[in-house]
Amino acid sequence: MVDYSQDNNGTGSPTDQGLLDDPAYTIEQALNNLQQTDDPSARYYAAWWIGRFRVNEPVAIQGLLTALEDNSDRSPDGGYPLRRNAAKALGKSGDVSVVPALIEALQCPDYYVRESAAQSLEMLGDQQAIPGLISLLNGGVAAAQQVEGKPHLIQPYEAILEALGTLQAKNAISLIEPFVEHFVPKVKFAAARALYQLTNDPVYGEILVTALQETTLQVRRSALMDLGAIGYLGGVDAIGNTLAENSLKLISLKGILEHHLSQQEMPQELNDDLVHLMNVMDSLL
């Protein structure tokens, strides 16, 4: 299985934590560090910090957009560490004016920049991103192979498929369907998640329910989060019974509960399915 945890370009590294605890680090300093170019590591950290604390001032957004085109900060494997952090931070800005720049970043030669851009486009929720995301599915499942010597496939399929589902890309359904057969479990389940969001067909919800039986805890946890996100009521009992932490099961069930409450015209209504769901939640406390 592909191990995405080797992606150490992101948040939460020990150095990040050390600086996070530094009370002297301020928004002004983050903005200054982002705008300077002498110290790449300070700039890298500033981009992460701005995203983490959701600083969405115009000057921060402008600094991140510049960082998204940076050519100075390069990793030994040819990656663009600063661009990765900038792409992530832009997703948290809530500012849809950055969407075109992120669509552009989907073409970056660095896999992790493309992955971060796809995740951010999903967060921003702008359907403008759909054609750019679809173009990364070129060649379909046949092309979706492992890159030799790298811990990832040629495209960040998991992020792409999840984004297409969230963005309600109905025109992508036939392109996504074949990925349900992909050999990487996370890709397969991301496809099922997206197809459920696009079609409401329980067949796809049930694929995620079978993921709750996978031998890898990491896959079961991820299926719990997916079922919560799509609000698949048919998965309630399987969620209660899967081997994972009760805390995660409770988060998943709460996701399903709230999904249905927010879709009802009269949110007062508690039907039998939702009462049953809450009984399962009670038993997990």
Next chain:
Amino acid sequence: MEDQDIQGLIEAVQKADSAVGLLIAVRSLALSCHEKAIPTLIEALGYNNAGAAAGAVKGLINLGDVSVPYLLQQIDGYNYGARAWATRALAGIGHPSALDHLQETALRDFSLSVRRSAAKGLGYIEWSKLSVSEASEGQKQATETLSKVLDDPEWVVRYAAVVGLQNLAISVDNQSLVNSIVEKLDHQLETDSELGVCARVKLALAEIDREL
């Protein structure tokens, strides 16, 4: 079960040399439902093996009241993980002697998963094991504690407090206490920011209403 059999099961736990071996040995010991298993099951709460600890908690809850004095002694220990599991066992048993511990834990434990199980446990105390006046005092305290837990910053702890309050209201024989619980739940429904918690409050109010 013969004493020598239970001794064998205890030794199997002590001699287990792998995580899976320990898990299986603890489960078998828990299944014995034998009072002599209690100290070893409580020891297993401190082995830092979640599967084994969960099996031991199940066994201790099945044993019920007899394990309560042992568990309350264990609470004073320094092992945080073991204390958390012991709290879950006490919450699952519901013996009134755990009342003070559960109240303290529901309000102040740093782990949200321990706070939530203590909060639920406060709704499942077996009041019939106390004198009428002791029970009445305990019910008042549990209600006050759970009302404070309704302000917990974590949604899941507030959710558990709602579950606790619902069951408390249904299990007490004191109309003014029930009224005050309903009032608190009504207030929670108006103020809680989480849709999921509000849904549980609605269910609680409906269940209390149905029982009265």
